[in-house]
Amino acid sequence: MNTPLPQSPGGASLLDAAMRSFAPQLPLAVAFSGGADSTALLLACAQRWPGQVVAVHVHHGLQSAADAFALQCEQLCARLAVPLKVCHVDARHAPGQSPEDAARQHRYAALTAAVSQPWPALEQPVRSLALAQHADDQAETLLLALSRGAGVAGLAAMPARWSRAGLEWHRPLLAVPGQALRDWLAVRGQDWIEDPTNADARYTRNRIRAQLLPALQQVFPQFRATFARSSRHCAEAAELLQELAESDLAQVGSPPQIASLQQLSRSRQANMLRHWLRSVHATTPSTAQLDQLLAQISACRTRGHRIQLKMGSGFVRRQGAVLDWYN
Numbered sequence: 001m002n003t004p005l006p007q008s009p010g011g012a013s014l015l016d017a018a019m020r021s022f023a024p025q026l027p028l029a030v031a032f033s034g035g036a037d038s039t040a041l042l043l044a045c046a047q048r049w050p051g052q053v054v055a056v057h058v059h060h061g062l063q064s065a066a067d068a069f070a071l072q073c074e075q076l077c078a079r080l081a082v083p084l085k086v087c088h089v090d091a092r093h094a095p096g097q098s099p100e101d102a103a104r105q106h107r108y109a110a111l112t113a114a115v116s117q118p119w120p121a122l123e124q125p126v127r128s129l130a131l132a133q134h135a136d137d138q139a140e141t142l143l144l145a146l147s148r149g150a151g152v153a154g155l156a157a158m159p160a161r162w163s164r165a166g167l168e169w170h171r172p173l174l175a176v177p178g179q180a181l182r183d184w185l186a187v188r189g190q191d192w193i194e195d196p197t198n199a200d201a202r203y204t205r206n207r208i209r210a211q212l213l214p215a216l217q218q219v220f221p222q223f224r225a226t227f228a229r230s231s232r233h234c235a236e237a238a239e240l241l242q243e244l245a246e247s248d249l250a251q252v253g254s255p256p257q258i259a260s261l262q263q264l265s266r267s268r269q270a271n272m273l274r275h276w277l278r279s280v281h282a283t284t285p286s287t288a289q290l291d292q293l294l295a296q297i298s299a300c301r302t303r304g305h306r307i308q309l310k311m312g313s314g315f316v317r318r319q320g321a322v323l324d325w326y327n
Helices: 010-020 038-048 066-080 100-115 135-147 178-187 204-219 223-252 266-281 287-299
Strands: 028-031 053-059 085-089 128-130 159-165 167-170 308-311 313-319 322-326
Touching: 010 038, 010 178, 028 038, 028 100, 038 053, 038 066, 038 178, 053 100, 053 159, 066 308, 085 100, 100 167, 135 178, 135 204, 135 223, 223 266, 266 287, 266 322, 287 308
Parallel strands: 028 053, 028 128, 053 085, 128 167
Antiparallel strands: 159 167, 308 313, 313 322
């Protein structure tokens, strides 16, 4: 059953518009941290699909307030009659891994495991999972990608929808600014958790949020919408490059035949080699590493020409007429 959402004044109506265009397969799970973003998403989903929504809270155990966060989530879910699972994870990062990346990986693994288990309150398995990233998060992701010199795949930022582990994953709020979500909650008198780490200037995302986004808002008031449009264009370009890479790899072979590879333009060689290394060997070369490999492929005109270069987490070397990869 779909329950109409009431209109909210001002920017808060953006959430209502986003929810009206959100059509997940039900039942639906919501990743619920207790922050403003996920609180707004959970309330809106529970109101629209009563009895068809569940929630998952990931307890990272990284700060002393984590138990209090979980308790507040439990209390709100009880009031909404939304079943909740609290998943405890060890989100400490490995040497050389960023804390944000470690927490993200643990969080996604916990969400997948939680929604894949039976939910006694539901008559059928969860089919969709919704995440609360919004327009500010999308802008931050694009700016981070630009700072790293990312290609079109990175500049595509976060997808609004994808499939993984037998689930449909959704980000229905990517067109909604963070302040609009807080406005929507304020209209309803609903509080939320303010995670103190969100103000920690050691994290690049927090510095972007506190310093860069306000400046962009002042100079380019529509930057969220225009950034999102650019990301969509990049996503379309990345899809075309993926299709071309798959076609070229089918022609060149796997492992790639050097002579066939040399018939492609340098750009198509680079595109195909990235795809081969990523899809077949689960590794991604740096731009400098790939440039070295392309130079060696161009110079490879004799039987005795040797190729052995560091590439991602392993090495690419010449084996007769083909390129091989090992670690």
